Amino acid sequence: MSLPAAVLDALRDAVGPAHVLTDPDATGGYAIDWTGRFRGRTPAVVRPADSDEVARVLAACNEARVPVVPQGGNTGLVGGSVPGAGEVVVSLRRLDRIESVDPRAAQLTAGAGATIAAVQRAASGAGFRYAVDLGAREVATVGGTIATNAGGLHVLRYGPTRRQVVGIEAVLADGRTIRRLEGLEKDNTGYDLVSLLCGSEGTLAVVTAARLRVVPRLACTVTALVAFDSVAEAVDAVGTCRRDLDSLHAVELFLGDGLQLVCEHLALPRPFPDRHHAYLLVECAAATDPSEQLGDVVASLATARAVAVAVDDARRRNLWRYREGHTEAINQLGAPHKFDVTLPADRLAPFVDSIGDVVRAVVPEARVWVFGHAGDGNVHVNVTGVAPDDDAPAEAVLTAVARAGGSISAEHGIGVAKRRWLPLTRSATELELFRALKQAFDPRGILNPRVLVPPEP
Amino acid sequence: MSLPAAVLDALRDAVGPAHVLTDPDATGGYAIDWTGRFRGRTPAVVRPADSDEVARVLAACNEARVPVVPQGGNTGLVGGSVPGAGEVVVSLRRLDRIESVDPRAAQLTAGAGATIAAVQRAASGAGFRYAVDLGAREVATVGGTIATNAGGLHVLRYGPTRRQVVGIEAVLADGRTIRRLEGLEKDNTGYDLVSLLCGSEGTLAVVTAARLRVVPRLACTVTALVAFDSVAEAVDAVGTCRRDLDSLHAVELFLGDGLQLVCEHLALPRPFPDRHHAYLLVECAAATDPSEQLGDVVASLATARAVAVAVDDARRRNLWRYREGHTEAINQLGAPHKFDVTLPADRLAPFVDSIGDVVRAVVPEARVWVFGHAGDGNVHVNVTGVAPDDDAPAEAVLTAVARAGGSISAEHGIGVAKRRWLPLTRSATELELFRALKQAFDPRGILNPRVLVPPEP
Numbered sequence: 001m002s003l004p005a006a007v008l009d010a011l012r013d014a015v016g017p018a019h020v021l022t023d024p025d026a027t028g029g030y031a032i033d034w035t036g037r038f039r040g041r042t043p044a045v046v047r048p049a050d051s052d053e054v055a056r057v058l059a060a061c062n063e064a065r066v067p068v069v070p071q072g073g074n075t076g077l078v079g080g081s082v083p084g085a086g087e088v089v090v091s092l093r094r095l096d097r098i099e100s101v102d103p104r105a106a107q108l109t110a111g112a113g114a115t116i117a118a119v120q121r122a123a124s125g126a127g128f129r130y131a132v133d134l135g136a137r138e139v140a141t142v143g144g145t146i147a148t149n150a151g152g153l154h155v156l157r158y159g160p161t162r163r164q165v166v167g168i169e170a171v172l173a174d175g176r177t178i179r180r181l182e183g184l185e186k187d188n189t190g191y192d193l194v195s196l197l198c199g200s201e202g203t204l205a206v207v208t209a210a211r212l213r214v215v216p217r218l219a220c221t222v223t224a225l226v227a228f229d230s231v232a233e234a235v236d237a238v239g240t241c242r243r244d245l246d247s248l249h250a251v252e253l254f255l256g257d258g259l260q261l262v263c264e265h266l267a268l269p270r271p272f273p274d275r276h277h278a279y280l281l282v283e284c285a286a287a288t289d290p291s292e293q294l295g296d297v298v299a300s301l302a303t304a305r306a307v308a309v310a311v312d313d314a315r316r317r318n319l320w321r322y323r324e325g326h327t328e329a330i331n332q333l334g335a336p337h338k339f340d341v342t343l344p345a346d347r348l349a350p351f352v353d354s355i356g357d358v359v360r361a362v363v364p365e366a367r368v369w370v371f372g373h374a375g376d377g378n379v380h381v382n383v384t385g386v387a388p389d390d391d392a393p394a395e396a397v398l399t400a401v402a403r404a405g406g407s408i409s410a411e412h413g414i415g416v417a418k419r420r421w422l423p424l425t426r427s428a429t430e431l432e433l434f435r436a437l438k439q440a441f442d443p444r445g446i447l448n449p450r451v452l453v454p455p456e457p
Numbered sequence: 458m459s460l461p462a463a464v465l466d467a468l469r470d471a472v473g474p475a476h477v478l479t480d481p482d483a484t485g486g487y488a489i490d491w492t493g494r495f496r497g498r499t500p501a502v503v504r505p506a507d508s509d510e511v512a513r514v515l516a517a518c519n520e521a522r523v524p525v526v527p528q529g530g531n532t533g534l535v536g537g538s539v540p541g542a543g544e545v546v547v548s549l550r551r552l553d554r555i556e557s558v559d560p561r562a563a564q565l566t567a568g569a570g571a572t573i574a575a576v577q578r579a580a581s582g583a584g585f586r587y588a589v590d591l592g593a594r595e596v597a598t599v600g601g602t603i604a605t606n607a608g609g610l611h612v613l614r615y616g617p618t619r620r621q622v623v624g625i626e627a628v629l630a631d632g633r634t635i636r637r638l639e640g641l642e643k644d645n646t647g648y649d650l651v652s653l654l655c656g657s658e659g660t661l662a663v664v665t666a667a668r669l670r671v672v673p674r675l676a677c678t679v680t681a682l683v684a685f686d687s688v689a690e691a692v693d694a695v696g697t698c699r700r701d702l703d704s705l706h707a708v709e710l711f712l713g714d715g716l717q718l719v720c721e722h723l724a725l726p727r728p729f730p731d732r733h734h735a736y737l738l739v740e741c742a743a744a745t746d747p748s749e750q751l752g753d754v755v756a757s758l759a760t761a762r763a764v765a766v767a768v769d770d771a772r773r774r775n776l777w778r779y780r781e782g783h784t785e786a787i788n789q790l791g792a793p794h795k796f797d798v799t800l801p802a803d804r805l806a807p808f809v810d811s812i813g814d815v816v817r818a819v820v821p822e823a824r825v826w827v828f829g830h831a832g833d834g835n836v837h838v839n840v841t842g843v844a845p846d847d848d849a850p851a852e853a854v855l856t857a858v859a860r861a862g863g864s865i866s867a868e869h870g871i872g873v874a875k876r877r878w879l880p881l882t883r884s885a886t887e888l889e890l891f892r893a894l895k896q897a898f899d900p901r902g903i904l905n906p907r908v909l910v911p912p913e914p
Contacts, residue, residue, distance in 0.1 A: 377641065
């Protein structure tokens, strides 16, 4: 796991000796992910300062056929930014420059190493917001969220990261750079390389900067909690909300058993006197007060068994506690197996209703908790009461998802962790196209070679 | 320009003899575009009924290395769907099935041959709209609008076609099919083939069906006309609108000389007593009345010299006449040279202010008219008083656009018409990537070989 001296010299020449770390004490933090689940070793961490230095680093590695792992904030969940087999780490964190918002375009340009929190601050300073926000905002970077097409809290309204990226600067494996940062909202001049790089997990090119859309800040937010007798009725109500609420901001789903767990573990009062089977948290946000609109629509839901509407922030936070408390309450039962999956709308209710039995058929002692983003078909399946190294829940859940035509990775990507499962959800033809695309961009296969694209069968 | 008998037999076997047209009387209409500017001949028009038949047609052509042109409604403007060099035409119009909207997902599935008008009707029947709408709606098809990433009237709010496509079914050159029609809004399982096929102009695969998003119908629309002393002030006001109007639906720009022409030719009253240099038409649409919000924001514009706000439909239509009358008024001066370009926000005003002089420097007798979609930086440059076959205006306008970092084709694509200009706006590295992608998808180069991707230099 040592680098040829010529390569090390070339890297030092590219970025300056101070920015090539080889001491294991210095590189260790780059070789493990934040959950501790993925760890490896690296012969060198290279910290370029700009896209020209990235280009020189990649050209040197490509020339010598040295594999690299691009790394941003290293907050991913599938091992995609960890050097698992002695790859050189190319850390983009020094490329953290953010240019001020151009309000005429509602856009800003940010370096790959800028954090999401820094982008949020820059947007906010001009009266806008960045539509992608997530818990790891202080560490997660623009480049990492582009490479993983991060979703975050507002996908229902604004789409994932791919939808926010107007332009990109990226360095190819051989050191050539492509640069489209002019922020052209309408540009039909050939293949959409920008969308292709979003979600490519560092396997096609190294993103060094991006032109990002920003969205209006919305002054007024209203939240409703609605109870239903069945998941199917809740999912049908999602359709009504999508059709009739143009200010719809979030639609979250949880179930009666999850609510009971949350109320017990967090000592919260129950939201309604009676117990119900399924709950939707529906939130609207707009520049002008959407409470009448939201009130009218939830009042029109014939299947609603109980409704609570919160306008002020304190009451809104209380309603959200029922949904957000799930993670904490479930964790108290022991580290869960977590699955982040999307179902087609017509399969969501049957899936939610049956997944507990599906898992218990192979692991009878398992308890299964389902909650998530009903508005975009994305649910979190948590399984507790199972040994951490037992693969049976993953096999059962991901197979059931794939059979229902769903996605085995709604948000987190494939990385190293899920590559073996990818054929469940991508056909042989699609995987052959993936390999052909990889070959087109990175013929020597130096970019994140253990990630995403399965080797030929 | 005749086909080998074995190929013709294979095509007849694939789709039935009645759907292989070879008589020039029958094929002629498929070999000319609707403007009459692009015309050619074809040895056969093949009309498959479903994706399996498309697969058999392409497999036969690929085997025999016979080039094909996929064709939808044939309403494109750059010659991308016309057999210019004896290609076989694969018409997708029979794949016109539309499945009903799933309101839970706010999506529908449509065959490539379904018209945009038919999709609009299906969406409307479920209380939604399809976000892409355009003048050619009765003829333009789902497949054609995906292949060209059509924009239409609502790009500012909803984005172009690429943003509406959740999933796709497409046949590769060799007849293999990829199919992702489950409508998964969140799906991070590998490269985004869907976005890549959108805008690929039939050069990578033949789209046979798509899963499309639909959006809420908005009951209330309000329109304002605002006059400014300069284009720069108008463009600055666009930023205020983008930031403060969450119901912003359209921002259109036109100039004083264009308005004067429109008022003269269409015998319209002037909108304001005084003449002004630049005008914005600002429209908001929402489920609840946005007139107060729009009124407040335009009242806050310090640079506004005159304002008219219209709430009822008749007055709104009158305001839109000033903008929409441009095409008709300009056409009365003789067939214009038309350019559909996007400028970066910070270059839009200087471009609009200078492009007349730029064109007149090479064609002194030219008159230059600029109007368009200021909200997304997309303007139409019309040049009148120049011979139809004079390339000087194109050279001048497109070079100026490229120098300003703009797009030489905002909406219409590259096709045959603009392929020679593509290097103005795409770097040698990008063009090499285009060729590598083309090679990955279509190694024998049978799909629309004269379109988009320039040959190696």
